[in-house]
Amino acid sequence: MELKTFKGGLHPPDNKAWSEKKAIEVCPLAEGDELVVLLSQHIGAPAEACVKKGDTVKKGQLIATPKGFVSVPIHAPTSGEVVAVEPRLGTAGTRVPAVVIKADGQDAWDDSLAGADPDTLTPQEIKDRIRDAGIVGMGGATFPTHVKLSPPEDKKIDYLILNGVECEPYLTADHRLMIEEPENIIEGILIIKKVLGVEKAIIGIEANKPDAIDLMTKACAGRGIEVGALKVQYPQGAEKQLIYALTGREVPSGGLPMDCGCVVQNVGTAAAINDAVRRGIPLIERIATVSGSAVAEPKNLRIKIGQPLSKLVEYCGGVKGDLGKVIQGGPMMGMAAVSLDIPATRGTSGVLLFSEGQVLKEPEGPCVRCGNCVRACPAFILPTEIAFRTRKGLIDEAEKLNAMDCIECGSCTYICPARIPLIQSLRQAKGAIIAKRRKV
Amino acid sequence: MKEISRLALILTLITAGSALLLAMVEKATREPIAQQRRLVTLGALKAVLPPANNSPDQDTVSLVTGKDSKGNDEQTTFYRGRKDGAVSGVAFRVVAPDGYSGSIAVMVGIEPNGQVSGVAILQHAETPGLGALIEGESWKNQFKGKSLDNADWRVKKDGGHFDQITAATISPRAVVGAIRKGLEFYKANKDQIIGG
Amino acid sequence: MDKTLYISSSPHVHEGGTTAKAMRDVIYALLPCVVLWIYSFGVVQPFIVMLLAIAGCMASEAAWEKVRGLPITIGDGSAAMTGILLALNMPPNSPWWMALLGGVAAIVIGKQVFGGLGYNPFNPALIGRTVLLISFPVQMTTWMMPRTHEITSATPLSEVKMAVGLTGAIPEELQAQLGSVLFGGFGGQLGVLSGFALLAGGCYLIYRKVITWHIPVSFIGSALVLSTIFWLVNSSKYPSPVFHLFTGGLMLGAFFMATDWVTTPITPKGMLIFGAGCGILTILIRLFGGYPEGVAFSILLMNSATPVIDRLTVPKKFGLVTQKG
């Protein structure tokens, strides 16, 4: 079978063998454990706490309400007492508003939660349920899902694309989910299809997960869902690249997937949607891969939102050797964490522990114009030229060189022999261009 | 109007002053400059002609030697050196248009029998240290005594008799070619040049 | 937690390549040709030339950076690489001081005055060669026959140029003799043997992803096409394409000098244009120019066109292609 792919990109060693055969385990929660639920776990306006210190909450109970359209509610991941509503340390190292819940060990569900048969619901009712359950994109970008499922009337959607690519090295959470809960995903897909009213749905899976491809192909047979095997190439899982690989369509520059008739959802999101609609379970858990050379036993875990990363690592046998860096998400696009004490969020697709020796410390050299970044760039822009101009403050020129089309995949920086942090300059350029456009 | 007249007047005065100064200097240097020019020509003539006791620059004949690019006649002045009244040699300027960087002007001296008596490079813009070596004494001396009859007027690299200069064959080739043409013209018009 | 963690922007992994590693690869790729070159031209003298060219490059780079108070970068191997390329561009029987001076000129005039590695508009090795060629034309055109080590100024290209310039055609005995160029029967020429050594080195670099195929293929390809056209038009006046390919510095230029990262375009399309320009100019200079060999000049000329080429070949960004499917 010919594997589909996009142009550009590269192929970093995937390091998935450490955890891809490990079945998902539930990361345990004991009585007295504190869960720190951050109120800003999604793209858009932060939610607003609707509980106060001293309140008792049940698992799944609403603890924060959304503010605005691009925002989602947040729910208690377990039952217990609210011990604090105050800013706590987040991933980026800054203090952000949070609700802290002390688990009572009962893990008792809130009674008001109720499932429904999607066949009896209208698309709008399904969307409301999705929003009320706090569903966001589970690939790591955490964009509120109900927004993505509400394209304007004039945009005709032809394809629903399911992202099971997981092109980030180390991460195996989606892979395991596809193997262990294919039905959950497929039913979720069927629900999304109903919401969007689309005929065609394609699941894109990279060829390094043959078991998942086989299983999904069999499970999808006759249910109006195709499985597309994709070449192992980073960033195959980036929306625009995935759409191109599977449908041959290009998302117009500056546009969204819906502008070329596509909606992309992560397979994890599909499973979460199914849980929310059919069973009424809000987004309080997710699958995360704990891996890396500095963790004793890499595993795939079902974690509760708000559990500190240290708990996750502890369950995986703790830190091994000389810990140098902790990454939330994948190594290409994930964020370095300031400490293991920060809580897991809805976007925590992985926790990677790198040893001291894996930390990149090579000093930056001058650009030798090798062109590697140009060939690797899946957006077909010139990273080094843009970075050079950004550093000189020539933002207008950077804009002319299509800096805004950067998808921040990090391929240019990964391949640069001079070790120039190109992507930082590109982010800086994008920030400056956006600021400038606002001013005008 | 008054302003403009004033400016004009002052500029006129300054210009007039300059003109006066220049007139004086020109008068004072006219003779030395002419003298110098003559000395240059004389020096070159002396270098290329066999011993003579007349003033070759006073004893000249001009002949049409070719056409320039516009089709007008080109004249060459032939200087005749005389020893005790008899013509001992003729010198004239030949131009090699195919030098490495522009034309090379050469003064050639020829004895009445057609043998070269001497060569002087008058003007050139060849590369210093390479093509410019055509000014070297030993290189110029190789032409002495050579005529159309006793030498192959090409550089050695092309199968002739004359030394080229390593890595700068173009300049010598041009000079040798120009002298050959001069010799050929002399041979064809010998009577006019010596007799006229 | 007591342990302080490293914080940095993504990506947190790297392909592992460095500029220094790439330079080392280029040097490895040149080794077969260097060994062949040293051996064929009499071991001692070429070895000294090679060594001093490298020494001149490295010493002047270190000295310049010391005076300017910059970090010393001779460890990255780029100066050594320049030295090797410069030596391969000189007659193996050059005087020792010329090799040294060429190295200094290559680094100082060709590279450091522009700000060092990454900022030089022209290939430093070729700048060094050009300085030497203009300064010492006699020494720079006095070549040596491989194996016999006879000193001559006749490279096959200059023989052809001379013959065509004089008679308008290549004489038959020369025509016959030109066949021997493939086996190094001419001054300064190693012929096919070195051609294959360079080809192997070039393939190694492509395999190691130090260079891409674009420039060598379009350079050699365009030279091949153009020289074939001339040869078919008049084979008595224009030498055969095989002759062009395996004489002078064409192979060396195509694989090692026209592919210099710093001085060539960064876009694949730009690289194709660059290579084609080099190939065409090389053949035109060889056939109609004032110099018998044109590889160095064509590369330098195209180097100067690199910024323009880069500007004209900015790729079409993703998302501008017309819809299909």
Place this chain on the structure above:
Amino acid sequence: MNPVSELKRGIWTENAVLKLGLGLCPALATSSSVENGIGMGVAATFVLICSNVVISAMRKIIPSKVRIPAFIVIIASFVTVVDLVMAGFLPDLHKALGIFIPLIVVNCIILGRAEAYASKNAVLSSAVDGIVMGIGFTVALVAIASVREILGNGSFFGINILGSGFIPMLLMILPPGAFLAIAFLLAGMNQVSAEK
């Protein structure tokens, strides 16, 4: 006015060629030998002094509206004087400097000093300014020419100093050598100034 500090100003701190970047064209063109450099320097200095003195003396008469044409007329007059005198008495140097003698008229140093100094200062200090600026120009030319002549021809002031075994670096007496020499002198001077 302290003559020593004035001299230092002309040669170092305000050196026309190497600090102010003025008069680069003649500096590049006439610095292939020390002799030519001195000749050019002296010729320019002479013009500079004369024009400075005259312009300073007439500064109150020349209306500012027509000062540039007036300056040019005065400068051109002195240049013509130098040209004629040199042709009459120093023919070899005249030939070597060629077109660059008439071009002194547009040498920015001279017009620059007329505009910036002589038209605002008394005659005596203008004369001193002309002298020190001219010396500075000459020194710069000699410095550039020394480098070029020694490296490019193995000689200094026409005298072979590096022996016959020395193979001259032709590049240095060719135009690119002029650019290189001037660039490195300029850079070196800036480096030394910056370290102070």
